[in-house]
Amino acid sequence: MSTFNPYLPELATIQEIIQETHNIKTFRVVLNDEEKMKNFSFEPGQVGQLSVFGVGESTFVINSPPTRMDYLQFSVMKTGEVTERLHALNEGDQIGVRAPLGKCFPYEEMKGKDIIFIGGGIGMAPLRTLLLYMLDNRSDYGDISLLYGARTPNDMAYSYELEEWLSRDDMKTTLTIDAEYPDWQHKVGLIPNVLLEMNPSPKNCIAVTCGPPIMIKFTIQALTKLGFEDSQIVTTLEKRMKCGVGICGRCNIGTSYVCKDGPAYTYEQLKQLPNEL
Amino acid sequence: MKGLEELKDKIHEILPDLDLVIGWEQGYDGLHATPLFIKTPEDVDRLIIGPLCVHNLATYLPGLKDKKVGVIVKGCDSRAVIELLQEKLINKDNVVILGLTCDGVINLTKLGRKIGSLGAVDDVKVEGEKLNVVIGDQQHNIAFSEVKQDKCENCIYPNALVFDHFIGEPVDRVENVGAEHQSLSDFEGKSFDQRFAFWKHEMSRCIRCHACRNACPMCVCRDHCVAMTRNPHWLSQENNVAENWMFQMIHVMHLTGRCVECGECERACPMDIPLMLLRRQMNRGVREVFDYEAGIDAQNRPPLLTFKVEEDNISEREW
């Protein structure tokens, strides 16, 4: 009898690679086992461990929504050993996938509410999953707005989708960069400042934010200033992970294991955890 | 070690200008001393000195670089301070050295060989050359010379070599000048196969806890040690003889001309692996090739941290 082995990755093929920015690539991946690919299910916000065999594993959010299952999409910023090797791979190459892992965004509880997404840099990846999921189930949600910022226009991932998002009449998209840049048509300013300027109403609204730690910190401060309750703010955490299933012991904050209990948390939940980010 | 009261008075005097003073206090039983970090005048009361004070407190100095620290040192420990100063790993302006004179410290492994389990020791007293160990209603009287650290057996630096304040009177006692520790010649008397078998056996016990590294005052890469990094990926995380041995080789190579033979690596090893054998042999090589001994003069340069066009004892031209 064979038992399920949570450490054993599924073999998968890289179908397509998109160069997003100078240091971010997006990988569209399909499991080699057709049956498993067909039956693969996950919820927005859940993550996966990608293996480059011989190098190791690293954790990335599945940033394609469960409503679009032609492939699983992961965006990877080149920062360490595994990500560097991932960036060196080609379409058709084999990797391993352990997914889904972790908990999803509270997308059921968000039904009927207005949603504001606030993403910075690569932090747009998990928001993309939820945003596309909501657009694919548009009638379940109220007003949807997106504030997406990056250092420069060249650091903005998913640039090829931004035109569509900007032109949609069922969502409102605001783009910003940190400093003036030639031919930039959108906002200039740090995300929290632009957010304050946008002045979204906290009434019946949930804010979902992800980005570099410093950006999350000031964005949450801004949201609080705008009157958002802690329970109306959702974010995601990053930690060094190995097992991905809550055993190996490195990603905990007190009693909460980010790999299995996160990575999505409400600010209310985060405040109950010890201060170790 | 003598002069506890004088030492305490001196600490009271200097403590107001310092963040802390590192000394020793009694540990969890009669047999163990433990490092003491003195911050208040009340802490001074807990200070002890004597043959249980094995720890080389200089090991803590590089981790306290941003603090003003007083440190109590034996002769051997002071050599580590000199080496740290020499390599600019600590700043002398931030360190006040309290030098002691020492008659040797205890080796608990050797004591264990004498009396079996050390798990229930109530008290240890040193009376002259005798060590009196009390376990329940049993008493063991042991010659202190038989359970001293190896380094104490032929110690030629019983007094701190560098200090701001010397406590007590320096002793004029030098045993076996220049003598190498017996273990080295014993080991070298064996055949190659025996020596190789010996290390394979010893290294199979290593659990790769890196106590040897972290207890070493000269091992300052600690958080970025090649033992764990993947870049460079010189060692795997596998715990086996080859990897364990490779780590020890890297460790000893990195200490070439820097090791002051304080013996902390071997003392810290929970598996009692005789790591000092490697250090002794390396240090003999350094003495022979470079006429150099580490931790004697803060103005010196470790031979492998400098370059000479022609070394005195290496006749490259004849190669």
Place this chain on the structure above:
Amino acid sequence: MSQQKFLASQSIGSFLETLLREHRVLVPLCEGDSVVFRPFRKGGGLELTRMPTTSPKEATFPRVETLMSFTQKVSAPQEEDGGKERPEIELTEHLPQDSTVVFGSRPCGAKGKTIFSRVYDTEAVKDPYFIARRDNTLFISIACSAPETTCFCTSVGGGPADSTGSDILLIPVTDGFMAEAVTEAGAKLMESAFFDAGTQKAEEAQAVVERAETKLGQAQDFSNAREKLLKLFDNESFWEEMSAKCISCGTCTYLCPTCYCFNITDETAGNTGKRVRTWDNCMDYLFTLEASTHNPRSSKAKRLKNRVGHKFSYYPSLHEEHIACCGCGRCIKSCPAAVDIRQIVKSAQEYEDVNI
């Protein structure tokens, strides 16, 4: 209580030899100046008096194990790919097959795996490597007759004759041991002719256990440590003081029967490689270092806080108040700086914040 049987000291070697037919047998042996668990060999000696330096957790959680191996290949040229070769990977799972008997562990050592089980064998996730080893390992433990100054099993829910995690518990008596089956598998082993039902030394055995209990003295009450440790989470100076003498090595974690953290790394040789699991150490800087160079536990104070917090606060909160410690005292006894975890928890319990 099941019937006790007598195992004579002089029969142990022969008994273990019979076990070798079906099992790997691990026993404590003197090696250098340490006592370590090693495979028993016919005619080999045992060290049953001194407390083993290492813990028997290696039986169920080896220092290093291969989780899987892989080979990178290239397929034959494919017509649909325009005659190009296609990279392929062959992945092989390596589940443990051995059956093991650990003879001569103390009760505290045998208890370790029960701390693992609450994490490695849950409704949500099952670690097949650990479970296979645990379910194929029998522990024949020897009740502790000589508690040491570092022992505190009675403070963490254990005791010198605690049978938790053991299959057979042996209590030392004159010329041998009184054996008691704890599990069915243990009872089966005790059907061996080396176990003699005729000799009864139950009273002597009882006295041995009572003596050990007395020697252990008053248990420390850790029940409020859970909240106290959490309360001190942000108290940097408390943790700096507690960790001042710690040298941040891995002696405590690697000798601990209950420390279960691990690392997973890939190692290659040419086109083949393996994914290995190794013991890892929460006291190490790299344990939590993120690729971005951010490290949530950048100082030894933060790391020690997590180690103590995990054992005495987080784990008990998640697992019905069970403390993730078996009180064997190895972390104290072998610590190069004599850091005493009992004292740290006690200091937290007694801490009164003057600023509140």
